Amino acid sequence: MKKPIILLLCVLLLATIAYYLYNTVYTTDSPVHINKALKKEEPENVTTKTLLSKAKTAKQFVKKNKYNEQVCFLIDMKIRSGAERFFVYDLKADTVITSGVVTHGRCNERWLVGRKYGNEPGCGCTSLGKYKIGNAYNGRFGLAYKLHGLESSNNKAFERFVVLHAHECVPEEEVWSEICQSDGCPTVSPGFLQHLKKIINTSRQPVLLWIYES
Template sequence: MSAAVSNKEILTRLNGHATSLLAYAKQNKYNTSTCFMIDMSLGSGKNRFFVYDFQKKAVADAGLVAHGCCNKNWLNGRQYGNEVGCGCTSLGKYKIGYPYTGRFGRAYKLYGLDATNSNAFKRFVVLHSYGAVPNNEVDPLPICQSDGCPMVAAAFLQKLGKIIDQSPQPVLLYIFDKNW
């Protein structure tokens, strides 16, 4: 586990979600070795995108990730939405789909699997990199915000892409908040 993820409270939350995610993965033929989790209760300047190893019950890697601004110049705190055009992050489970090359370079389609994120594909919410997302933590400073996409640093997307591309089954992404 990386030093940035040594917080026992965070690991307890991740382990708690991992149990139900692994059951879901087994039942629905998703990757049962690894999943991705984003803990939105953490500040954007902290590593809050976690690569989770189901077998070891541990964090294999972590990085920064932007959240949606909900069509504001700057969103203080968090707000969630699922409506087309809302510009917000949507909580819930996602299937990470096929890669494509778009305006931000390589990106991965996301398919919402819950009522809270069912419009992800229609909203063009995708996993992609963005040059303004730093490689390392900048807390207490925040990082940039998105239009609802989980945006990461280019180097981190390359690591994630290797996992996604080499997986024989789709990888699950779970975006949650502490109280959700």
Template sequence: MKRFLLVALATILLFVLASAAWYYSKMKPVYKTVNRDVAATLHKKLLLKLSSRAAQARAYAIRNKCNADVCFLIDMSIESGKNRLFVYDLKKDAITSGGLVTHGRCNEEWLNGRRYGNEVGCGCTSLGRYKVGASYKGRFGLAYKLHGQDSTNSNAFKRFVVLHSHECVPAAEVDPYPICQSDGCPTVAPDFLKKLAATIDGSPRPILLWIFN
């Protein structure tokens, strides 16, 4: 009797383990597929968003005598530890490079989230389109003057909002960690500024830089 019970229990246990293994094998691939699809959808959404902005940027560049072959797009909806400044080839409708860029802290010790402003002294990022102007050597080294083209960034030149580099900006993505914040300037890593400088200095017309959310 005892042997019969042991055999029965062993049979039941094997059946349960076999059922669990079958169930897990069926469920696991579905779980992985769902995750890959979500990641792919998010990536596709970003590419579509940038492509749409690039098309608008090209039309604006043609109307306003800017370089219609390349532009710089900065998407402030992306976390600061991820690449969010993109060099965009307007002829090929493709991203050629990307890097980290700061946003303004709005005169706070550390700004949580995002806040935007255009007032002189606000210390915030100003959304809108800019023409990248002349280069100069400032307290952070090489920098480029920025000329705001919209009502949301019309005071950029008065505010000394410029494109420059700083050692506090890493050369590669650090997400989920944030990077340093600025007083409103789009600040990049030193090596990335060299890449941007090659594009800016080699352009026969002003480069369009567009900061959006």
């Protein structure tokens, strides 16, 4: 009678050990775990703190320069490209209205690892700084908006043909992988551009777009 009981206890013990080992390996090596770890690199409180700081400066800028004082566009290049890092910000309510995925420049490399910035014609890089969103036109990628760089770090954007436009390679929702890269243009998804279009086209004053690295 003792042998079956001992055997049963041994089976239960082995099953418990196997279950523990399986879960340890799964939660350590699975993509789900890796994705959660990536998300922790961009804690919401840090992003919110940065947005509030940038919005404070943006409020002063738009008021002084007679830009749209209700809304502005903020792009944080420190956030990974697969995450939503293009923020449509309500300056009156101090809140994010909506957000989307946006590319960064590859600096003429086949695939840029990390971040590099530039302002010279032909560099293919993202230029940090404040921009005035200019006139709309239909170009190579359909609807696009001309961008006028307002700082020494991006004052050649118009000359470089850096514009706000959409491309199908940019996902409508955030993904855990990196997304496509541009030649310096802040490129968004087709659906997100339609949201931006409504804001830009109905604004009586220029809309501020600010690309920064927090």
